[in-house]
Amino acid sequence: MFGAIVVKSGRIVSTGTNNPQKTHPRAGYPRRIHAEIQVLLGTDDLKGATMYLVRVTNGGKEALSKPCQNCLREIKKSGLKSVIFSMGKGEYGKIDLRDVAPN
Ligand SMILES: [Zn+2]
Numbered sequence: 388m389f390g391a392i393v394v395k396s397g398r399i400v401s402t403g404t405n406n407p408q409k410t411h412p413r414a415g416y417p418r419r420i421h422a423e424i425q426v427l428l429g430t431d432d433l434k435g436a437t438m439y440l441v442r443v444t445n446g447g448k449e450a451l452s453k454p455c456q457n458c459l460r461e462i463k464k465s466g467l468k469s470v471i472f473s474m475g476k477g478e479y480g481k482i483d484l485r486d487v488a489p490n
């Protein structure tokens with residue numbers, strides 16, 4: 388399971404999950420929408436907010452949830468400030484979006 392939330396000023400403004408059973412409503416065939424994109428679509432209140440990502444394996448362990456390049460591009464465009472992602476074993480990494488080149 389892959390989960391994403393966006394927090395702004397201590398408040399959750401959007402949540403998303405990457406559920407393999409669910410497909411994008413507009414997709415003509417089964418296709419996953421990444422949790423990062425789903426959570427961006429859930430709110431307009433993204434400027435300066437922080438996204439938290441966590442991946443949990445079927446065995447219930449945290450695993451690496453660093454966003455893919457496509458998602459990172461969309462996250463950068465959205466105006467978010469930073470992304471915190473699980474790295475497994477209870478450790479978390481951080482991406483400061485000011486350090487990500489826009490394209
Ligand atoms: Zn992605």
